[in-house]
Amino acid sequence: MELFADLNQIIQGYLPADKIELVKRAFVIARDAHEGQFRSSGEPYITHPVAVASILAQMHLDHEAVMAALLHDVIEDTPYTEAQLSAEFGSSVAEIVDGVSKLDKLKFRTRQEAQVENFRKMILAMTRDIRVVLIKLADRTHNMRTLGALRPDKRRRIAKETLEIYCPLAHRLGIEHIKNELEDLSFKAMYPHRYDVLKKLVEVARNNRQDLIECISNEIKVRLENAGIFARVWGREKHLYKIYQKMRAKDQEFHSIMDIYAFRIIVKTVDDCYRSLGQIHNLYKPRPGRVKDYIAVPKANGYQSLQTSMIGPHGVPVEAHIQTEDMEKVAEMGVTAYWGGKENGKNDSTTAQVRAQRWLQNLVEIQQSVGNSFEFIENVKSEFFPKEIFVFTPKGRIVELPKGATAVDFAYAVHSDIGNTCVGVTVEHKPYPLFKALESGQTVHIITEPNAHPEASWLNFVVTARAKTRIRHYLKQRCAIDAIKLGKTELNSALQPHSLEALSPQQIQSALEELKLSSLDELLREIGLGNLLAPVIVHQLMGEQIEIDVDGNSQNHNNTLMISPALMANTQFAQCCHPIPGDPIIGCSTPNNGLVIHHCQCANLKNARQLAQAKWEEGQSAINFDAELQVEILNEQSALPSLMMAITASEGGIQNIWTEELESSLLLVILQVSVKDLKHLENVLHRIKGITGVVSVKRNINAQ
Structure with a gap:
C-alpha cells in the first residue's frame, strides 16, 4: 500500500471515511489487475493510474471520479470487463471507465480513423458524464510529465496532439492550471532548445527586477486600502508557452520582467472590482482600448474578471486582472470549482459549469x-x-x-x-x-x-x-429533390460537350461503386448539397484518373478548373504546401472545406481521392500568397537583419519567422514570405542567395 500513501493523504482531507474505503478497494483491484505490467520508464504500471487519481483528488473531485481514475485502464489493458466493474463498484464508475477507454479491440482501416473514433467516443461519453474528460485530461497530464522515456519523434507527435486537442479542451472547460501545464510540457517536448533558452531568460528577468514587481504591488495595495478596499495583490508569472506565443504573434524579443508578469487583484465583491479599476486608473495611466470587462460578459468557459493594461513606473507596461475570490477559483479550476457543493443532491452550479x-x-x-x-x-x-x-x-x-x-x-x-x-x-x-x-x-x-x-x-x-x-x-x-435537380444541372454543365443521358450504365455503376453510393439520385444529391464536386465526378464517370508525373504535372487536361484572379480571394489554398500562381496545381475536394488547391507535388495528395485538374488563369491577383522558405545561414549577429533587408528589397513581405540553432555555427531560419506569384518568389530567392553567409535556401512545399 506504499504507492497508495500520497493519494490517501490527499483524500483524507476532504472525503468521508466510508468513501475512502471504496477508493482503497479500487486501488487494490487496479494494482492486482495491472500486476506484471510496466511503463516505458520501467516503473510498475500502477504508478500511472495512482498519479492520475492524485491529480483529480487535488481538484477535490468526488470518490467515484477518483475510483474511475484508478481503474481507467483496466478494461483496455487487462482481462477485467465493464460488467465486473459494474458489479464491484456500480454502473456509474463502470460507465466512466468505459468512456475513457480506447477502442483498441475494434478493427479500423487506418490509424486516423481509430483516433477519430476514439475521440468521438470520449466526447459523447463526456456529454453523459463530464468526469470522463476530467480523467482523460489528468491521464494526458501525467503522460506528458513522463514523456522522457519515449523516442523524440513519439514525444513530438504526442505533444502536437496535446496542443491541438487536450489544451483547447481544458481551456474550454476553464481548467486553466491543467491547460497551462499541458502547454508548457508540449512546448518543451516540441521545441526543447527554445524552451530552455526562454526559461533561462525568465529566470534572469525574475531575479533582476523583483524589486519593481514588489514596488508596483505595494503601490496598488496602498491605493486600494486608502479607498477602503481590502485586496490581495501580487504579480503572477505567466507560463512559458504563453510568453512564447506572445513573442511569435508580435514578432518581438524578450525584453523585461514585465513580459512575464500580470498583477492579480483579488477583492471581496463585484462592486469592489469596479471601484478598484477606477483607483488603479488614477494611479497609472490606462492604455486606450485595453480595458476588458469579462464580469458583465463572461468568456465562453465561465471566466470572469476586469482586465486592464496601463503605463506604470519608468514607462513599463502594467497588466492587471481584478476578480472576486469566487471568480479567481473558477478562473483556475473551471468546471471543477466548488465540485464538493454538488454532493448529496446540492447543485449550486458555477457559471463555468x-x-x-x-x-x-x-x-x-x-x-x-x-x-x-x-x-x-x-x-x-x-x-x-x-x-x-x-x-x-x-x-x-x-x-x-x-x-x-x-x-x-x-x-x-x-x-x-x-x-x-x-x-x-x-x-x-x-x-x-x-x-x-x-x-x-x-x-x-x-x-x-x-x-x-x-x-x-x-x-x-x-x-x-x-x-x-x-x-x-x-x-x-427536406430538400432532397431540389438537391438532385441542382446536382443534375451542375453535372451536365461539367460534362459538356457530353450529357448525363449519353453515359452508359457501366460508367455510372463504376463511379457509384468507387464512391460507395447506392444510386444515381444519391450521387446527384451529394453534388447538389456541395459534398461532391461535379468536375471531379466527371473524371470518374469518364473513366479518367488524375495522374501526376515525376515533375508534379497532372496528365489529364479535360474539365480543368480555372483559378481566375477575380476568384482567388474566395478560393481556399492549402496551408501544407502553399501553392502560388505559376505552380502546377491540383484541386482536392474535402467533405467540410469544399475545394482546396494544392501544389501538385504536395505529399498530402498521395491518399486523396477527390482530385480535379486545376490551372491558373493569366492576370494579376489582388491578393498576395504565402510561401515557406528554409534558409541555413551562418549564425552571426547580422544574419537576420540581412535576410529581412533582402526580402524587403525584393518587395516581399514577412508573415512569420522561426529560428533554431544548428551544429557547426549554423542558424536554421524558417520564413513565411508573401509574394505575388512564382516569378516574384524566384526574385526573392535570388536576393537571399546573394547574402554573405547563406549556405542553402529552398522552398518548402511538403513534397512527396
Whole structure:
C-alpha cells in the first residue's frame, strides 16, 4: 500500500471515511489487475493510474471520479470487463471507465480513423458524464510529465496532439492550471532548445527586477486600502508557452520582467472590482482600448474578471486582472470549482459549469445531425477555441458567437426555427448582408418568413457547428429533390460537350461503386448539397484518373478548373504546401472545406481521392500568397537583419519567422514570405542567395 500513501493523504482531507474505503478497494483491484505490467520508464504500471487519481483528488473531485481514475485502464489493458466493474463498484464508475477507454479491440482501416473514433467516443461519453474528460485530461497530464522515456519523434507527435486537442479542451472547460501545464510540457517536448533558452531568460528577468514587481504591488495595495478596499495583490508569472506565443504573434524579443508578469487583484465583491479599476486608473495611466470587462460578459468557459493594461513606473507596461475570490477559483479550476457543493443532491452550479453544460448539450445536437465521425470531430474542434464576439437581440439578450460569425450563425444560435426561416437581417436598424461577419456590440434583428428555408449556399459562409449541422440536416431531410435537380444541372454543365443521358450504365455503376453510393439520385444529391464536386465526378464517370508525373504535372487536361484572379480571394489554398500562381496545381475536394488547391507535388495528395485538374488563369491577383522558405545561414549577429533587408528589397513581405540553432555555427531560419506569384518568389530567392553567409535556401512545399 506504499504507492497508495500520497493519494490517501490527499483524500483524507476532504472525503468521508466510508468513501475512502471504496477508493482503497479500487486501488487494490487496479494494482492486482495491472500486476506484471510496466511503463516505458520501467516503473510498475500502477504508478500511472495512482498519479492520475492524485491529480483529480487535488481538484477535490468526488470518490467515484477518483475510483474511475484508478481503474481507467483496466478494461483496455487487462482481462477485467465493464460488467465486473459494474458489479464491484456500480454502473456509474463502470460507465466512466468505459468512456475513457480506447477502442483498441475494434478493427479500423487506418490509424486516423481509430483516433477519430476514439475521440468521438470520449466526447459523447463526456456529454453523459463530464468526469470522463476530467480523467482523460489528468491521464494526458501525467503522460506528458513522463514523456522522457519515449523516442523524440513519439514525444513530438504526442505533444502536437496535446496542443491541438487536450489544451483547447481544458481551456474550454476553464481548467486553466491543467491547460497551462499541458502547454508548457508540449512546448518543451516540441521545441526543447527554445524552451530552455526562454526559461533561462525568465529566470534572469525574475531575479533582476523583483524589486519593481514588489514596488508596483505595494503601490496598488496602498491605493486600494486608502479607498477602503481590502485586496490581495501580487504579480503572477505567466507560463512559458504563453510568453512564447506572445513573442511569435508580435514578432518581438524578450525584453523585461514585465513580459512575464500580470498583477492579480483579488477583492471581496463585484462592486469592489469596479471601484478598484477606477483607483488603479488614477494611479497609472490606462492604455486606450485595453480595458476588458469579462464580469458583465463572461468568456465562453465561465471566466470572469476586469482586465486592464496601463503605463506604470519608468514607462513599463502594467497588466492587471481584478476578480472576486469566487471568480479567481473558477478562473483556475473551471468546471471543477466548488465540485464538493454538488454532493448529496446540492447543485449550486458555477457559471463555468452552466456554460459547460450548454456546450455539451450543443455537442449532442451536433452528433444527432452529422453523417459520420469525421464530420462530427471537425465540427467539435471548431467549437473548442473560438475567439468570441458578443452581439445583442433587439430585446437586449447577449448572444455569444465565434469571431467571423454571420447573421445566419446568429439566427441559428437564437433558435433553429429562426435560422431555417431567415430571409434577411438588419443590424443597428440598417440592412446587412447575411454573409457578412458580425462585430461585437451590434444589435441584430433577423427577418423571417414562414415558408422560407435554408439555402445550400449558406454552408459557404457560416462558421458555427450548430448552423452547419442544422442547415445540412434540413437539406438532407427536406430538400432532397431540389438537391438532385441542382446536382443534375451542375453535372451536365461539367460534362459538356457530353450529357448525363449519353453515359452508359457501366460508367455510372463504376463511379457509384468507387464512391460507395447506392444510386444515381444519391450521387446527384451529394453534388447538389456541395459534398461532391461535379468536375471531379466527371473524371470518374469518364473513366479518367488524375495522374501526376515525376515533375508534379497532372496528365489529364479535360474539365480543368480555372483559378481566375477575380476568384482567388474566395478560393481556399492549402496551408501544407502553399501553392502560388505559376505552380502546377491540383484541386482536392474535402467533405467540410469544399475545394482546396494544392501544389501538385504536395505529399498530402498521395491518399486523396477527390482530385480535379486545376490551372491558373493569366492576370494579376489582388491578393498576395504565402510561401515557406528554409534558409541555413551562418549564425552571426547580422544574419537576420540581412535576410529581412533582402526580402524587403525584393518587395516581399514577412508573415512569420522561426529560428533554431544548428551544429557547426549554423542558424536554421524558417520564413513565411508573401509574394505575388512564382516569378516574384524566384526574385526573392535570388536576393537571399546573394547574402554573405547563406549556405542553402529552398522552398518548402511538403513534397512527396
